[in-house]
Amino acid sequence: MAQEVRGVIARAKGAPVETTTILVPDPGPGEAVVKIQACGVCHTDLHYREGGINDEFPFLLGHEAAGVVESVGEGVTDVAPGDFVILNWRAVCGQCRACLRGRPWYCFNTHNAAQKMTLADGTELSPALGIGAFAEKTLVASGQCTKVDPAASPAAAGLLGCGVMAGLGAAINTGGVGRGDSVAVIGCGGVGNAAIAGARLAGAAKIIAVDLDDRKLDQAKKLGATHTVNSGGTDAVEAIRDLTGGFGADVVIEAVGRPETYRQAFYARDLAGTVVLVGVPTPEMRLELPLLDVFGRGGALKSSWYGDCLPSRDFPMLIDLYLQGRLDLDAFVSETIPLDDVEGAFERMGRGDVLRSVVTL
Structure with a gap:
């Protein structure tokens, strides 16, 4: 049965984002529902709002996230409920020409959840980078979940999901x-x-x-x-x-x-x-x-592309370096904000006031 949660959407090009109710379905085969703990406000989310990626509005924004797996669908063996994970937008397929040549960090056929999250009226949402994590919970392909040490701060760990990993x-x-x-x-x-x-x-x-x-x-x-x-x-x-x-x-x-x-x-x-x-x-x-x-x-x-990363290889290693004090991920977190302040975070980003605003839930 679908769950009602709060999420931040971009309803139309250039319009201010809004917090509203979204419906998250139970995970199907190969899918997982993740309870989001933190999600960075990335410039890519602003690109979505401005129509710079595509015009498949409305968008469920947010993609630079960490959280805990709540439930998984049939056939999922790589993660389990209770796992602390960083979400990624390179769920490698293992079958495309890049993967078969031993270069999975170039995977040309990365996959997302098959089901769609929707608004309360049934309108289908387009999740940013196949994730949509400015929400209390989100539905993703299980391969988009990378298990890491739960001792890490969610606000810092989630940044590896996009911008920090890219750099x-x-x-x-x-x-x-x-x-x-x-x-x-x-x-x-x-x-x-x-x-x-x-x-x-x-x-x-x-x-x-x-x-x-x-x-x-x-x-x-x-x-x-x-x-x-x-x-x-x-x-x-x-x-x-x-x-x-x-x-x-x-x-x-x-x-x-x-x-x-x-x-x-x-x-x-x-x-x-x-x-x-x-x-x-x-x-x-x-x-x-x-x-x-x-x-x-x-x-x-x-x-x-995405720092040519392989999430299963790079995320756990970088979190280990963070916990050892050798990589200061906390330095990238300029502020933590509530879900309702994403539009304000875009404004501060535009002024150059922050490295990263991070939504915490």
């Missing part, structure tokens, strides 16, 4: 940052600062944070940046070269998603260096680069 993975998995490398990160919001933390974990010798906001640069220092550059009054490319002996950084991570900052990243890397794009551009953006420069500078130009 950490951009440095560690996609960029392959290694001991002694020089790294530059352009854009020091939640994802960029997570990339800085990832570079620090990987043993980078020099980590250069670039942003227009001194508040974000101060936070970057706390998370591992060895140098900062305010690009508002300084040429970022020249500054990065000056800090790396005139050569450029071994790995440059672009966490903004704009052509201007991508060009900076391209020219701020050393010969044979790596550029990682983890910032999400909008559909109309275009990039022009001299093809000779692409050839002549060598190296690699990569895009990072």
Whole structure:
């Protein structure tokens, strides 16, 4: 029998979000109902509200979440009621061409719950990234639940579900940052600062944070940046070269998603260096680069999807590092808020006042 719970929806493009009653069905085969304890307010949720992802309104927002499995459907063996889990949007299928080639972090056929959550009048909801966790409970595919140590704070743990994992993975998995490398990160919001933390974990010798906001640069220092550059009054490319002996950084991570900052990243890397794009551009953006420069500078130009993470591998490992005091996930939690304050959190995000607002239930 379906349960009535409170959830935050975006009913129409650009309209303020609203808290309303949603119906969560009992889990079917391969599904799980999760009682949400915390969910981060990610910029992707705002993209959904603004119609930047698709137009399948109304959306049940929220996806960066942790909670406890309440019930599971037929055939579920990977999680059980009572398990503390982080939700993910890469429930690997095990059967697509990426999975069969041993690259499940690229899974091209990730799956979500087959059933739909609805409004009280029966209107079907589109859950953000197949999760929909700005709600007291949500229905997901069991593969979207990754069991981790329950000693972790839900507010911190849930951030691995999207933004923090994207940044950490951009440095560690996609960029392959290694001991002694020089790294530059352009854009020091939640994802960029997570990339800085990832570079620090990987043993980078020099980590250069670039942003227009001194508040974000101060936070970057706390998370591992060895140098900062305010690009508002300084040429970022020249500054990065000056800090790396005139050569450029071994790995440059672009966490903004704009052509201007991508060009900076391209020219701020050393010969044979790596550029990682983890910032999400909008559909109309275009990039022009001299093809000779692409050839002549060598190296690699990569895009990072979800930090190229494999949740079953990466989430438990990163939670262990957090509990050991080696990864400060708590530093990303700027504030905890009630479910009714998501619209206010979007406003604070837009002003750059927070790394992450986290809804706690």
